[in-house]
Structures are given as C-alpha cells and as structure tokens.
Amino acid sequence: MAARERTRAERPVGLPRWLYVPAVVGAAFVLLPLVAIVAKVDWSHFGDLITSEGSRAAFWLSLKTSAASTSLCIAFGVPMAVVLARRQFRGAAVLRSLVLLPLVLPPVVGGLALLYTFGRRGLLGSELDALGVQVAFSTVAVVLAQTFVALPFLVVSMEGALRTAGQRYEVVAASLGAGPTTVFRRITLPLVLPGLLSGAVLAFARSLGEFGATITFAGSLQGRTRTLPLEIYLQRETDPDAAVALALVLVVVAVLVIGLARQSRGVL
Amino acid sequence: MPSRRRAASSGVALLLSLASVAACGDSGGDGGRTVTVYAAASLTATFTDLAREFEEQHEGVEVELSFGGSSDLVAQLQEGAPADVFASADQATMDKLTAAGLQAGDPQVFATNTLEIVTPPDNPAAITSFADLAGDGVNVVVCAPEVPCGAATVKAEEAAGVTLSPVSEEQSVTDVLAKVTSGEADAGLVYVTDVTAAGGAVHGVPFPESGEVVNTYPIVVLEEAEDGELAQEFVDLVLSDTGQGALGRAGFGRP
Structure with missing residues (x-):
C-alpha cells in the first residue's frame, strides 16, 4: 500500500500538452483588458482624478455598502446553506435552484424585482410606508441590491464546504451529549470557516461591482446611492480619464481583497 | 479516449459558432447597400419610422439604426465604429464629434x-x-x-x-x-x-x-461614410416635410 503510493508520488501525472494552448488563450483573454485599462490611465492627473469629491464619496459609499451587504449575506446565507446541506426535505432541490437564481439573472431584472417588492407601490410598499420607511433612493436600497446579487455566492461556497466537511465530527459530538447549538458553534462553524471566508470575499467582491440592480432600484445620488461603478459609468460621459482612473481603483481594491483572503487563509 | 474526442469536437463546434457569429456581422455588405445611422435614444420611434420610409423609397437599400446616449455614440464613433450618419440630442455632443473631425460637412439642426x-x-x-x-x-x-x-x-x-x-x-x-x-x-x-x-x-x-x-438636435454625414450620397439622402429625408411631420407628431419642435 505504502509502496504503491510512493511510486505514484514519484511519477506525477503529466498534463496533456495541447491543454496549454486554450489555457494560455483564456488567461490572455482575461488579463489583456486589465493591461489595456492600465495603459489607458492618464498617470499625470491620476491623483487628482481619484481624489475628487465625487470619487471619494463613491469610494467610501462602495466600501461601506459592500461591508454591510457582506454582513447580511453571512447572517442569512450561513443558515440557508446549513439547512440546504444538512436537511433533506421535499422541494430542497427546487429551493436550491431558486435561491441561486440571482447568479444567472441579469442584475437589471434583480433591480426590477426588488423595486416591485420594496418600492413604494411594491408588494411590501404599503407596509413599509405605514412604518415610515422609504427604501427607494436610500443607501438601504443599495445594500439590498448588493445583498440580493451577492447572497448566492456565499450560499454556494458555504454549502460546498459543509458537504465536503461531512457530518462525522458532528455525529461524534452529538453522541457525546452536545446539543445542536453547541455542535454548530464548536464543530460545524470552525470546520467550514475557510469556506465561509472565501464565500464572504466573493460576496464582498460581487457587492463592490454591483451596478445593474443598484441603478434600477436605488437611483444615483452622490454620497447616498452613487457607488463606484455608478460613478465610473457617469464620469465616462464627460470625463473618460476620470472613469478609467476610477476603474483602475476598483480593480486594485478587488485584487487586494482577493489577495488578502488567499494569503490569510488559503481560501479560494 | 472517447471523452477526449468529444472535447475536441466541442471545441471545433465552439470555433465554428464563433466564426458564424462573426460572419453574421458582415452579412449586410453583400448585395444591397446599407446606410448605418447612429442616433440619440430620444429619436428611436421617429427614426425607425423614417428608416422604413427610406427603404421603401430606395430599392435594395437597408438602413441600420443604432440608438443610444449621444455621448456614448460619439465615444463609439471616436473608437472607429463604422457609421454613415450621426444625429445628436444636443449641440455640445455634436461639437465633440466635429472637434474630432469625424464629420463630412456642416451639421444641420433638424429638431428642437x-x-x-x-x-x-x-x-x-x-x-x-x-x-x-x-x-x-x-x-x-x-x-x-x-x-x-x-x-x-x-x-x-x-x-x-x-x-x-x-x-x-x-x-x-x-x-x-x-x-x-x-x-x-x-x-x-x-x-x-x-x-x-x-x-x-x-x-x-x-x-x-x-x-x-x-435643446437643438443636429445631424451630419460622417467622413467615414461608405456611400456619402446615400447618407446625404437620408439626412435630406429627415429635413424634408415628411421627416419634419414625423418629428412633429413625436412632440419635437421645428428648428
């Protein structure tokens, strides 16, 4: 047994050489546009362009709303993933597909759906109105839009992590007398922490880039609803240099977030 | 082995489908003549009607319309998008186009x-x-x-x-x-x-x-126009009584 494993380790499985061609083409397809953005940046005014009042307001709004929506994704996504991964019930498969729907839905459609739910004349509109809450045109609307599109990312990676981890330790803990909450807190969560982190990073990145649902549902006002992607889209009208500079900022933030997550936990 | 062959054949299928998509983009060129019009989004309904009118008047001519925000359209034209006519929703945006020297003649105001x-x-x-x-x-x-x-x-x-x-x-x-x-x-x-x-x-x-x-709406034939005469005829239609009537019904004012 041990001998067999050693020989396997000594002779690693080779990759078919033809595989490299599409792999390199695919990588170039992703990287070239990034190079093009960097090449287009007007470096002499870069500092001024990204520190203008509008840019700074958009940057902080994006970070704040993305952090808020990531927290919401964790608060609701983790329990959703646990139920989907650990409980068998009728309609689970259908429910899973529906929950993942925002992944494939065009964000504009998501924005419309949110409008018809939380808008003034939406499903919950009169109830919210009675409570004195107006969602449309508020920062809350931005967070809702981001949460809607980002939630599936967290659920998918959490559910995958839960299934990979299996239930062995949970069963042992339960047989030793631990209650469900203790098992969840002491066994399940620590086991899937890397999956949770990678899901949270994906959700944050998706929130940061959210555009379609936000512009449809939340509107666009500096400091309140105009996030970085909306600011980029608007600046492109009059000041393409500013749009490119801000686009680079967004790329750098996204790379930093993913890089930090990879380094700290080996996730993704 | 069979799976590898399947992978290869699906790769070929992908390339073929890409090639056919690319070919579709060119299909306007064979046979009939084409006028490509870039127009402000607010002109969508009127210009769609006028394009049909133009095709009826000109046997074998096809009008291709592309609508969008005026600034967007100018940005596309500056990047080399092939078009024959440009109609803007304001003077400032038309000025951007003429500053880049993309026009073949002076822009004419056709609506307000x-x-x-x-x-x-x-x-x-x-x-x-x-x-x-x-x-x-x-x-x-x-x-x-x-x-x-x-x-x-x-x-x-x-x-x-x-x-x-x-x-x-x-x-x-x-x-x-x-x-x-x-x-x-x-x-x-x-x-x-x-x-x-x-x-x-x-x-x-x-x-x-x-x-x-x-707000004034100027229109111009572009320097890149393949058939400048035909493009000018479309501009003339917009400026004619027929064109002005259609624009008036949509709520536009006369220049």
Missing part, C-alpha cells in the same frame, strides 16, 4: 426639444409648477448634470430661480422616466417627446421656464 415635468398619472404630490418641485417631501428625480438632459435641467433651475434637491440624479432621461412610471418618484424632468411617447403611463406638466432651455 424642451423639458417638461412628468408625474405619475395621479400626480400624487399635486405638482402644477416648477417651483412645486422644490416643495417639502417631494421626491424629484432628474438627470445628472454630466448628461445633456441634466445640463438642460440646471439651466431650467437657473431660469426659474429654483434650486431642486433631487433624490436621484439619473444617467439618462429614460432612467428618470422609469422612476416616475414605476411610482417611486413623485416627479421628474424629461423632454416633451418622452411625455408624448409615454402616453397614459404619465402625466405631463408644462412649465413656462422651459422656453428658456431649448
């Missing part, structure tokens, strides 16, 4: 447009004047100052001596309209033609100060 207040059909905030838009608790949506309809809005505010505090500054006039038709906003500022096009979905409130802010 003014702003109008738009509200949901039941006008929940009881808006009757421009000053009402600045009232307490009125959710007003306008275009961002960076886009043409927003620049017009700023001028209207100056003309009326009223400063608005909008709940949202949208990217385009259609975005403003959508916020009003969905009932999220109490009022918005759009063009007269948008109110006409929206029909019963909205209620229009004309205001006298709008006369101070008249």
Whole structure:
C-alpha cells in the first residue's frame, strides 16, 4: 500500500500538452483588458482624478455598502446553506435552484424585482410606508441590491464546504451529549470557516461591482446611492480619464481583497 | 479516449459558432447597400419610422439604426465604429464629434426639444409648477448634470430661480422616466417627446421656464461614410416635410 503510493508520488501525472494552448488563450483573454485599462490611465492627473469629491464619496459609499451587504449575506446565507446541506426535505432541490437564481439573472431584472417588492407601490410598499420607511433612493436600497446579487455566492461556497466537511465530527459530538447549538458553534462553524471566508470575499467582491440592480432600484445620488461603478459609468460621459482612473481603483481594491483572503487563509 | 474526442469536437463546434457569429456581422455588405445611422435614444420611434420610409423609397437599400446616449455614440464613433450618419440630442455632443473631425460637412439642426415635468398619472404630490418641485417631501428625480438632459435641467433651475434637491440624479432621461412610471418618484424632468411617447403611463406638466432651455438636435454625414450620397439622402429625408411631420407628431419642435 505504502509502496504503491510512493511510486505514484514519484511519477506525477503529466498534463496533456495541447491543454496549454486554450489555457494560455483564456488567461490572455482575461488579463489583456486589465493591461489595456492600465495603459489607458492618464498617470499625470491620476491623483487628482481619484481624489475628487465625487470619487471619494463613491469610494467610501462602495466600501461601506459592500461591508454591510457582506454582513447580511453571512447572517442569512450561513443558515440557508446549513439547512440546504444538512436537511433533506421535499422541494430542497427546487429551493436550491431558486435561491441561486440571482447568479444567472441579469442584475437589471434583480433591480426590477426588488423595486416591485420594496418600492413604494411594491408588494411590501404599503407596509413599509405605514412604518415610515422609504427604501427607494436610500443607501438601504443599495445594500439590498448588493445583498440580493451577492447572497448566492456565499450560499454556494458555504454549502460546498459543509458537504465536503461531512457530518462525522458532528455525529461524534452529538453522541457525546452536545446539543445542536453547541455542535454548530464548536464543530460545524470552525470546520467550514475557510469556506465561509472565501464565500464572504466573493460576496464582498460581487457587492463592490454591483451596478445593474443598484441603478434600477436605488437611483444615483452622490454620497447616498452613487457607488463606484455608478460613478465610473457617469464620469465616462464627460470625463473618460476620470472613469478609467476610477476603474483602475476598483480593480486594485478587488485584487487586494482577493489577495488578502488567499494569503490569510488559503481560501479560494 | 472517447471523452477526449468529444472535447475536441466541442471545441471545433465552439470555433465554428464563433466564426458564424462573426460572419453574421458582415452579412449586410453583400448585395444591397446599407446606410448605418447612429442616433440619440430620444429619436428611436421617429427614426425607425423614417428608416422604413427610406427603404421603401430606395430599392435594395437597408438602413441600420443604432440608438443610444449621444455621448456614448460619439465615444463609439471616436473608437472607429463604422457609421454613415450621426444625429445628436444636443449641440455640445455634436461639437465633440466635429472637434474630432469625424464629420463630412456642416451639421444641420433638424429638431428642437424642451423639458417638461412628468408625474405619475395621479400626480400624487399635486405638482402644477416648477417651483412645486422644490416643495417639502417631494421626491424629484432628474438627470445628472454630466448628461445633456441634466445640463438642460440646471439651466431650467437657473431660469426659474429654483434650486431642486433631487433624490436621484439619473444617467439618462429614460432612467428618470422609469422612476416616475414605476411610482417611486413623485416627479421628474424629461423632454416633451418622452411625455408624448409615454402616453397614459404619465402625466405631463408644462412649465413656462422651459422656453428658456431649448435643446437643438443636429445631424451630419460622417467622413467615414461608405456611400456619402446615400447618407446625404437620408439626412435630406429627415429635413424634408415628411421627416419634419414625423418629428412633429413625436412632440419635437421645428428648428
């Protein structure tokens, strides 16, 4: 047994050489546009362009709303993933597909759906109105839009992590007398922490880039609803240099977030 | 082994489908002649009708229309998009195009447009004047100052001596309209033609100060035009009585 494993380790499985061609083409397809953005940046005014009042307001709004929506994704996504991964019930498969729907839905459609739910004349509109809450045109609307599109990312990676981890330790803990909450807190969560982190990073990145649902549902006002992607889209009208500079900022933030997550936990 | 063959064949299929998509893009060139018109989004309905008219008048000619925000379209033309005619929703955007030297002749103004207040059909905030838009608790949506309809809005505010505090500054006039038709906003500022096009979905409130802010629509044949004469004939149709009639029905003013 041990001998067999050693020989396997000594002779690693080779990759078919033809595989490299599409792999390199695919990588170039992703990287070239990034190079093009960097090449287009007007470096002499870069500092001024990204520190203008509008840019700074958009940057902080994006970070704040993305952090808020990531927290919401964790608060609701983790329990959703646990139920989907650990409980068998009728309609689970259908429910899973529906929950993942925002992944494939065009964000504009998501924005419309949110409008018809939380808008003034939406499903919950009169109830919210009675409570004195107006969602449309508020920062809350931005967070809702981001949460809607980002939630599936967290659920998918959490559910995958839960299934990979299996239930062995949970069963042992339960047989030793631990209650469900203790098992969840002491066994399940620590086991899937890397999956949770990678899901949270994906959700944050998706929130940061959210555009379609936000512009449809939340509107666009500096400091309140105009996030970085909306600011980029608007600046492109009059000041393409500013749009490119801000686009680079967004790329750098996204790379930093993913890089930090990879380094700290080996996730993704 | 069979799976590898399948992978290879699906790769071939992918390449073939890409090639056929690319081929589709060129198909306009064989046989008949084509006029490609880039026009401001607000011209969608009128120019679609006029293009049909033009095709009826010219045997074997096809008009390809591309509608979008004027600034967007100029950006595309500057990047080398192939087009024969460009119609802009404002003078400033046309100036950008001529500054880049993309025109073949002088732009001609073919229509005007003014702003109008738009509200949901039941006008929940009881808006009757421009000053009402600045009232307490009125959710007003306008275009961002960076886009043409927003620049017009700023001028209207100056003309009326009223400063608005909008709940949202949208990217385009259609975005403003959508916020009003969905009932999220109490009022918005759009063009007269948008109110006409929206029909019963909205209620229009004309205001006298709008006369101070008249948007002009210039049109021009582009230097890159493959068939400059044919392109000029399309421009002539827009400027003719037929064209002006169609524009008038959509709510545009005469130049």
